[in-house]
Amino acid sequence: MHGRPGVPDPSAHPGPPGPAQHETSPPAGRLDELLYLVGRQAWRPDVGVQGVVDWLHRQLGTEVALVGRAHTVELATPGFPREILPALEPVLTRLATGRMAAAATEVGAVRVRLEGVGSENPRRVLVLAGADRLTGQEAAAASHTGHIIALLDRARAADTAFRGYQEKAHQMRVALFMALMAGDTVLARRMTTGAVPELLGADRIRVHLLRCAPADRDRLAQAHQDPSGYHGRAMMVRCPVYDEHLICIVAEDEDIPPELGGVLRELVAESEEYALGISAPHPLRATAEAYEEARNALAVAGNTPGRVAGYRGREPLERLLPREEALAWARALLRPLRSLPELTAETTRLALFFPRSGVAALLGISRNTVTAHLARSEAALGLDLRDVRARAALALALSVTALHQDGEPAEVPPPSAGAEPPSGGGTAAAWAADFLGPLHDARHRLVRDTLRTWIESNADAQRTARRLGSSRTTVAARLRTAERLLGRDLLSTGSGVHELVHAFHFSGESPQFSRWGPAPHGPDGAP
Structure with missing residues (x-):
């Protein structure tokens, strides 16, 4: 359809290529380059799809643009003629609303091919502009590229959703930790109605406080996370105060060894920058006391050869x-x-x-x-x-x-x-x-x-x-x-x-308590 916007192009490929379309696939060298770009961007959704657009430009010699909502250009090759977009408004609308999959037209001396991208409504549109009409193989490459951009968009959306889920799971774990620190185990259970973590059924717990690189905390928590967002009969929480602390509350079961506790010890043994402080066993409602013990033990662990220390208990x-x-x-x-x-x-x-x-x-x-x-x-x-x-x-x-x-x-x-x-x-x-x-x-x-x-x-x-x-x-x-x-x-x-x-x-070795006036200097780390 040349010069008549709105009429579908019979050479369009609205779906993935089938067996009969193999002859229109890119040569092996080009395909290798494309697969490299796709693989790189699938693992790094934040990179965007500019690399794929640039690849298509190099293969076909045409200028390429990705047009989004309100027909605005999201990204394009440097020489793309943006002045042709007003003339493409009708066909852009039909493609964006899903009334056609692809189209070809002319704006003056410029030959234009348009491909709808993805299935969302409104869709984005891949626009190719050049002096010559695309061959069948080139049109297929444009169509395949549109499918690839749609898949990368889904990868980005999935990655965003995954990151959002992980952050919400972390926020929920912090909220549970704060409820346990307040000694309110009933509130903690009510906060998790429908998905009560196994940890809340424990009679006694230990707090393991791991000192590690801040960037390692999410990796460690996710590596041991179960489908519900917790850690079996344990819970790992990024400390909201100290960036290098990972708080691990582990159920103390008589008949089940604390698997996560063993994992944490192995991590410390493998990395000289890690240290681990471990509290004594406490009832779940005494999580705050266990946490303070773990903080004290961690201070000791940093000054011991094995970098692991348990709390040396004495009656408070x-x-x-x-x-x-x-x-x-x-x-x-x-x-x-x-x-x-x-x-x-x-x-x-x-x-x-x-x-x-x-x-x-x-x-x-x-x-x-x-x-x-x-x-x-x-x-x-x-x-x-x-x-x-x-x-x-x-x-x-x-x-x-x-x-x-x-x-x-x-x-x-x-x-x-x-x-x-x-x-x-x-x-x-x-x-x-x-x-x-x-x-x-x-x-x-x-x-x-x-x-x-x-x-x-x-x-x-x-x-x-x-x-x-x-x-x-x-x-x-x-x-x-x-x-x-x-x-x-x-x-x-x-x-x-x-x-x-x-x-x-x-012991009689310091001044008596009294009601003091303002201190001349605040202590290190004082409120």
Whole structure:
């Protein structure tokens, strides 16, 4: 159909070529080049189809364009005559709406062939323009190219859908992890109605915290992902705070070995850049406690030859303090938070364990909003949350109330003032002596002195170095040694630093708790 737009071209090939069309296939050399391009772009859908269009241009010597919605040119060879498109409007419309598969026409001296691409409505149109009419073999090559572009489009759409599914699966796993961190296993089950993961049926779990390259986390999670988006009786979650952490919650079954746990150990053995921290077994509702243990264990793992460490358990301080006295103190300290919005209280709680940027990521708010919530809490509590001792006291109070949340109100009169936790007679002092025990060796005197000065300097390494007359590098090295000896994470915001504060306090080696004014310098990683 030459010069009469709208009439189908009898040489069009609306479907894949059949056996009778083999004689119109491209020569082997050309086909090899095309297959190379298709293979490259099928695996890299983000590359686009410009390479295929350019290949067709080289083979036929015609200019080529891919016309999309509203008859706009999506991509084209450099010499394509765009001025002919207005004259092609009628036939472009028929091809885009599926009323014909292909057409041929002329615009002045330009011979034009058009091929509908794909099955979506509206379709895109492949337009070839040149001085000569295409031969049958050339028309077949154009038709085949249109089919290939349609297949590449589907590959791109499938890849986009797959990436979208993986991201939604990750978001769901993060939401489940946050529900478990809050101890709400019922909410976690309700969130997954119709597809409850096997992990939520576990009585006890361990948290394995893998440190790896950020780019490896998705690869590892996808490699062990089941069709439902989980990991059998485990769940792997990209940490929303620390880019190099992959959180793995693994069911602790007596009769079934934790397969994923073995896989993680093998990964660490194979890569010197990996490290693994493993918590003790905990009930599913105690995922938060297991996670903190895994964080502390990971800090130790980084300083051990095998780069794998389990949590060295000792009874947490909140479990040793006398219930009535500790609960009265904790409730008195936390009472001002009750009048604040729930988001403010949750922001404050998270800021005791994560940097502000991490809190912002966890709650989906800005860092400035986090700062505003913390300022509101500081005003209500009368505490400066930049002070490491204030944060330690507040963290202990929250742990005490969480431990005894189902208990009756304490009958012991609350303390009249101050943020100093109760000593429980000699209980807290005995706990502190046990905690600091690994530092009693004379070989570690400098490490102990550095730790004490570091706490007195508000966990600021630079100030500590000035007070000790040493370098910040030396201070950091001693802190890493202390992590290995104590089995606690000290170089990031978290429970390890809080425990160290209480250990020095109850051993009588650090200043008393009180209500402080503004700290002159914030600690490393402080909220």
